[in-house]
Amino acid sequence: MTDRLAIEDAVRAYGPHAGVLGLSLTVAPGSVQALVGLNGAGKTTLMRAVLGMVRLDAGSVLIDGIPVGAMPAAAWARVGHLLDRPFAYPELDVRANLEVAARLRGLPAQAVPAAVAASLGRMGIGRYERVRASRLSKGNRQRLGLSAALIADPDLVVLDEPTDGLDPAGVIALREALRERADSGAGVLVSSHHLDEVARVADRISVMNRGRIIGALEPAEAELERAFFELVLADDRRHEGDSV
Numbered sequence: 001m002t003d004r005l006a007i008e009d010a011v012r013a014y015g016p017h018a019g020v021l022g023l024s025l026t027v028a029p030g031s032v033q034a035l036v037g038l039n040g041a042g043k044t045t046l047m048r049a050v051l052g053m054v055r056l057d058a059g060s061v062l063i064d065g066i067p068v069g070a071m072p073a074a075a076w077a078r079v080g081h082l083l084d085r086p087f088a089y090p091e092l093d094v095r096a097n098l099e100v101a102a103r104l105r106g107l108p109a110q111a112v113p114a115a116v117a118a119s120l121g122r123m124g125i126g127r128y129e130r131v132r133a134s135r136l137s138k139g140n141r142q143r144l145g146l147s148a149a150l151i152a153d154p155d156l157v158v159l160d161e162p163t164d165g166l167d168p169a170g171v172i173a174l175r176e177a178l179r180e181r182a183d184s185g186a187g188v189l190v191s192s193h194h195l196d197e198v199a200r201v202a203d204r205i206s207v208m209n210r211g212r213i214i215g216a217l218e219p220a221e222a223e224l225e226r227a228f229f230e231l232v233l234a235d236d237r238r239h240e241g242d243s244v
């Protein structure tokens with residue numbers, strides 16, 4: 001079966017230990033792959049490369065077998081993503097933002113009302129449907145961004161620290177939405193700083209440090225934090241004395 005995402009020997013260097021420095025990773029259909037790492041480990045750079053927002057110096061990224069540089073618009077419409085600040089048209093209300101998101105992702109006009117209704121319910125923002133995006137709280141803006149990313153039931157989901165600003169109810173809603181996507185055959189790549197939280201949703205947890213994947217954590221592991229820091233500290237020790 002073709003991987004939803006296949007990254008091979010990817011390099012996007014910003015310095016000897018910065019960026020993405022030779023990294024391979026796959027996300028199979030039906031799986032949630034988490035990326036964890038300290039600030040500056042390279043998670044966002046990797047996600048930018050996956051989404052074609054930065055060009056790799058070397059290596060390749062394939063989405064459903066197609067190199068990102070050659071993806072037609074219809075294939076990008078099957079990718080749901082949220083990086084950095086959630087995008088929304090500030091003067092449009094929540095409902096209108098979701099309608100636009102659905103159309104931009106190629107949903108036919110007659111399918112939009114049902115998709116918007118499902119989306120409002122999924123992330124619990126129905127009561128804000130007539131509120132302008134510019135007036136939403138940080139957490140509700142994040143919920144709107146996530147709703148837009150997921151509105152067309154994407155085959156690949158790429159989310160950078162998606163629980164940023166979410167309250168516990170939002171975290172649970174997101175977890176259920178990601179599980180539902182994966183159970184429908186999508187691949188999910190998600191980064192986070194919250195180990196316990198990713199352990200609840202991820203099938204695999206890869207640890208990134210200094211631009212590389214340095215190991216994996218077992219989601220069922222009781223002492224995730226300890227295991228994480230052991231991997232990171234061992235890697236840092238290996239690089240002691242290297243120039244930064």
Ligand SMILES: Nc1ncnc2c1ncn2[C@@H]1O[C@H](COP(=O)(O)OP(=O)(O)OP(=O)(O)O)[C@@H](O)[C@H]1O
Pocket residue numbers: 014017018019037038039040041042043044045046
């Ligand atoms: N455009 C750029 N120019 C120069 N350096 C960059 C650029 N983008 C990222 N970097 C550097 O690459 C490294 C990785 O950054 P990146 O944002 O990918 O890390 P991250 O794991 O997402 O961090 P965080 O958890 O803080 O979001 C950092 O050292 C960062 O300063």
